[in-house]
Amino acid sequence: xxxxxxxxxxxxxxxxxxxxxxxxxxxxxxxxxxxxxxxxxxxxxxxxxxxxxxxxxxxxxxxxxxxxxxxxxxxxxxxxxxxxxxxxxxxxxxxxxxxxxxxxxxxxxxxxxxxxxxxxxxxxxxxxxxxxxxxxxxxxxxxxxxxxxxxxxxxxxxxxxxxxxxxxxxxxxx
Numbered sequence: 451x452x453x454x455x456x457x458x459x460x461x462x463x464x465x466x467x468x469x470x471x472x473x474x475x476x477x478x479x480x481x482x483x484x485x486x487x488x489x490x491x492x493x494x495x496x497x498x499x500x501x502x503x504x505x506x507x508x509x510x511x512x513x514x515x516x517x518x519x520x521x522x523x524x525x526x527x528x529x530x531x532x533x534x535x536x537x538x539x540x541x542x543x544x545x546x547x548x549x550x551x552x553x554x555x556x557x558x559x560x561x562x563x564x565x566x567x568x569x570x571x572x573x574x575x576x577x578x579x580x581x582x583x584x585x586x587x588x589x590x591x592x593x594x595x596x597x598x599x600x601x602x603x604x605x606x607x608x609x610x611x612x613x614x615x616x617x618x619x620x621x622x623x624x
Contacts, residue, residue, distance in 0.1 A: 453527045457604060459586050460607075461567030464519055464568070471512045478505050480597070484499055523587065531618070532603060533584040544621045544622050552594075557576065569585045569603065570585075583602075584602070592604070593611070
């Protein structure tokens, strides 16, 4: 059986947010590293060094998210629906799927892995609890898939969404 691949809708907000954070971290890094090199006396500059290191860590994390963003996809394979984004990879077995619906998820301030236009990993929502997200939306127009083992949120491209749901129906019925 050959795999059928669908991609999420494109979100300019994801790029804007991730690039904005990268630029902000770079600017802070430059402003914190400059005094260290100018004065070359590390005494009293430990706070600046820590800040510079934190900015490097932030740039690495958000740089990684920026790179993997376009790798997000949903693949129908023989063994199940594969949700993939960079190093994140979940397999939903067709027999575990109980239901699905398109929904706007209710924001919870505790949600830490969501940005405008990008939501990846386990995210807590007020109305649904924990949802494993592979979405190019922070919570609006999410296709919520309920399984025996948990909930998954995805955002197939609106141009292909009907075909995605037809394929999902076909796989779950068999």
